[in-house]
Amino acid sequence: MQLYATELMGSEAYDDQGNFVGRVREFFIEPADQPNRVSHFLLSRGRFQPLLARHDQVAAIAPGTIRLNCSERALALYRPNEAWLAVRKDLLDQQIIDTKGRKVVRVNDVDLAEQRTNGNVELRLTQVDVGLPGAVRRLLQGVISPGVVRKLQSKLPQRTIRWEFVNLVEPDPLRRLKLRITHEKLEDLHPADLAEIMEDLSAAERQGIIASLDEETAAAVLAELDERLTTQIVEKMDPERAADILEEMAPDAAADLLAELPKETSEELLEEMPGREADEVRELLSFGESTAGGMMNPEFVFVGESSTRDEVLQWMRSQDLNLDQLDTVVLLDKSAQFSGTVPVARLLLAAAEQSLAELKTEPLLSVPSDADETDVFELFDKYNLRTLTVVDQENRPMGTITVDDVVSRLVKK
């Protein structure tokens, strides 16, 4: 039978002789042992110290009554344990992450299922209720008869999340370890989804999640987060770890982030970063925010225009390039000046010995690094660009602006 935590709270517990022992006030789960089994029942006895019934001391469970298979003397006295998850205190009314629905929800009730094992009954946590039925039970349980509550809530639309898709949020790192809360399931989400989830949480909870993600995921999530939150998170982080995460970010995203921080903090983080990455970021920081230089990513692929298609492909294979973002190759002439761009798709279809100069896209477009961002928007709009090269006064390429940079700027406006 389907059982609900709300229904079972306050149930009377009787020992094997049928003597009243106490009322159930809390369920504990011991994640280190089994992730979904109720391992202990807290039985309160008014002014006496509460007792604990272990899962193998329970003979039968029904709403309102719990029967034990041992005498009262066999029960242990209750002592708080940080490694136990308390259903009422840690789950009910708290926010959790629904990893399947990719959002933050609040728990109204917890659904339990009974499972008979040799001689006793165990409770398994099956799903959490985040919809109206749970709310109705919470509101009316104990006020009107349980039968009526059951009938009433069964007519309402269900909204539940299976326990395996539930990710708890616990800001305290030690407790997180004890409760075996990992964020592996979160790492599988798209960084943009995870960022949106984090925006719904409190500051401490956000910090907890970022702390337990791997650096690559953390970098991707920070790049997607609201910049006001990003700065708060980075400021509270250990500088060494923050620098490691910044290193994983694209230089333009890292520069945007650092620019929001107080000068001392950003300098400290730059010191922690490896020289080359730090220099790239410093250079980007020197451009005005609303100029082409402030928008560009200094990591781009550039080759000499006289190279052949095969030469280039071979070289690209040997490099560790970020292929998801790569759609254009920038060409340089003999004096290292900008000479054009080649979309990767053209490269794909060209003949092996064809020189890249012949594959150039017309018209030849580039912007100076001090160009205003509105000029950049207009160029993207007019020529339907996906990538635009930024050049210095001597027409040497310095970086590229991609269409996603333009979109995120326009959205912010």
Place this chain on the structure above:
Amino acid sequence: MNWESVSARVEGLRTRGTDLQMRVRSLRRRLTLLLAVVGPGLITSNVDNDAGGISTYAQAGAQYGYALLWSLIPMTIALYVTEEMCARMGVITGKGLSDLIREEFGFRPTFFVMVTGFFVDLANVVAEFAGVAAAMQIFGVSKYIAVPIAAIVVWALVLRGTYRQVEVIFFAACGFYLAYVLSAVLAKPNWLEAAKHTFIPNLSFDSGYLVMLTGLIGTTIAPWQFFYLQAGFVEKRVGPRQYPQARADVLIGSVSCMVIVFFIIVCTAATLYVSGNRNITDAGQAAQALIPLAGKWAGLLFAFGLLNASLFAASILPLSTAHVICEGLGFEAGIDHKFREAPIFYWLYTILIAVGAGIVLLPNAPLWKILIFSQVGNGIWLPVVVIFILLLVNRRELMGEYVNSLMFNIVAWATAIAMIVLTLVLSYTAIFHSGSPAAP
């Protein structure tokens, strides 16, 4: 051609930025950071001066002249102390007030607070639309035209506008309160007398005087504003580092709110009280009565201020209420969701506006009773909310080192108890002496 050697050359040739540019940039950023925090405190306190508030202030001035002005300074302190606690909770925990009540006190208390909140706020919304009707009457526009238009404008403004546009409009609304300053100047008050009464308390134990005093305090601190204020800071992502700016925002808000109250009281004191025209029942009447005494412009400005305040509060109240209820009970909320994603939120929002405006349009609407209900409702709801706030702000596991200090707790509890006693007295008089002029 060897492109690897070219790449090395290009890297060497990249321009380096100067330190000066960086410094200029960081200064500008710091300024934007400050501006990014300001808002919730200023807007919340000003929305406090809504239709019901203005009516009470106008009455206070008309009936007792400058005699009640001294109460503004303690009221500023009370307003600041209570609002500051909510601002602090929002900034430190990053959670709204209804979220915190739910997490710390469970489902039933939250449900009670939310349901009470819905009806009390609904009564307040009615009061705001009644304010719109009264103000537009001064301009010669029938309420059957003014109120539906106002309702649609308010509804669309919030649903169709972006957060930033809406905030700019709200800032402008804060500015329009200056209409009362002009109106007061046109009334040619005795400034010396006004200043004297502001700083020297003038206690009287006349029962009408005490009722008026209670009314002043009761309408100035409304329970729903705490939810809105805290949500505002959470929404703006204000973190612990910007806590000093947030506190400054709350202080500016509380003071500017009281400055406007000062001018409203001065305005009616200098005209209605002096001329003996002391029995007015609402702000609309006050504006009407001003015209022969202080000139057409003083009256029109007064009415304009009322219209602005009513529209302002009518825009914020339904939105804030729908938000708070959905958040506390765990439904999707917020205007960045589509109707399909957050139906309960949009329905609550729409019902609050439609019913609020609809009641004002009923030909024989019992407006008088609804206004009293809104005041009594505020009075009953306020103690509950303030006690929740005080309990929450003192929880160390929630607030860490930011719990109230002993001194602050003494001031805050004293304020809370005084407010509770006063609002209970107000509710009592509103129910049993509804003929008295204290009830708007």
